[in-house]
Amino acid sequence: DTGVSQNPRHKITKRGQNVTFRCDPISEHNRLYWYRQTLGQGPEFLTYFQNEAQLEKSRLLSDRFSAERPKGSFSTLEIQRTEQGDSAMYLCASSNGATSGRRDEQYFGPGTRLTVT
Amino acid sequence: AQSVTQLDSQVPVFEEAPVELRCNYSSSVSVYLFWYVQYPNQGLQLLLKYLSGSTLVESINGFEAEFNKSQTSFHLRKPSVHISDTAEYFCAVMKGANNLFFGTGTRLTVIP
Numbered sequence: 001d002t003g004v005s006q007n008p009r010h011k012i013t014k015r016g017q018n019v020t021f022r023c024d025p026i027s028e029h030n031r032l033y034w035y036r037q038t039l040g041q042g043p044e045f046l047t048y049f050q051n052e053a054q055l056e057k058s059r060l061l062s063d064r065f066s067a068e069r070p071k072g073s074f075s076t077l078e079i080q081r082t083e084q085g086d087s088a089m090y091l092c093a094s095s096n097g098a099t100s101g102r103r104d105e106q107y108f109g110p111g112t113r114l115t116v117t
Numbered sequence: 118a119q120s121v122t123q124l125d126s127q128v129p130v131f132e133e134a135p136v137e138l139r140c141n142y143s144s145s146v147s148v149y150l151f152w153y154v155q156y157p158n159q160g161l162q163l164l165l166k167y168l169s170g171s172t173l174v175e176s177i178n179g180f181e182a183e184f185n186k187s188q189t190s191f192h193l194r195k196p197s198v199h200i201s202d203t204a205e206y207f208c209a210v211m212k213g214a215n216n217l218f219f220g221t222g223t224r225l226t227v228i229p
Binding site for chain 2: 003004031033035040041042043044045048056091093095097104105106107108109110111
């Protein structure tokens with residue numbers, strides 16, 4: 001039973017560079033979420049996919065951020081022109097939700113820690 | 118508006134002593150409440166959840182939480198903690214389309 005995996009686990013980049021993170025959810029899960037966690041804070045919701053459709057985006061997701069889930073399986077989160085304020089842990093979660101809107105448990109990956117210098 | 122408040126950022130407690138981690142939420146509609154635990158260098162894991170039914174929910178490792186609608190609380194308790202319970206604990210509320218809103222976390226440190 002493989003859980004949610006994220007790659008890379010750590011990323012150090014210079015300000016202004018673009019970065020891309022990948023999330024592989026649990027295989028039968030149709031819902032995928034991205035969260036951001038900064039030091040001393042709880043995770044903050046960024047965006048959510050049901051299959052390949054991006055259904056909700058937080059106001060935290062500026063136009064420099066883009067997320068995709070092209071085939072309804074893995075997802076990528078890209079940050080363009082990174083800023084020091086983007087330094088955080090980026091968490092991915094997945095759940096096996098039915099379209100009825102049932103509240104399902106979200107399983108989290110280990111996260112990708114981004115450091116922007 | 119803050120959805121979840123965890124007033125205690127750090128809670129030190131001696132081994133085998135009881136512990137309570139406080140969580141209060143703000144919502145005018147039905148809520149679904151969760152406690153997640155994050156052990157050092159690991160991802161978030163669901164500890165327990167309240168969706169409906171009995172207001173007292175339990176985890177497999179001895180933690181329990183009680184949903185109190187009148188006090189808008191969902192405090193986490195354990196009668197006797199172990200060293201292995203040292204971790205960060207996050208209370209969360211689910212609103213809307215399954216989005217979780219987390220508190221700022223409480224770091225539980227169990228002292229031998």
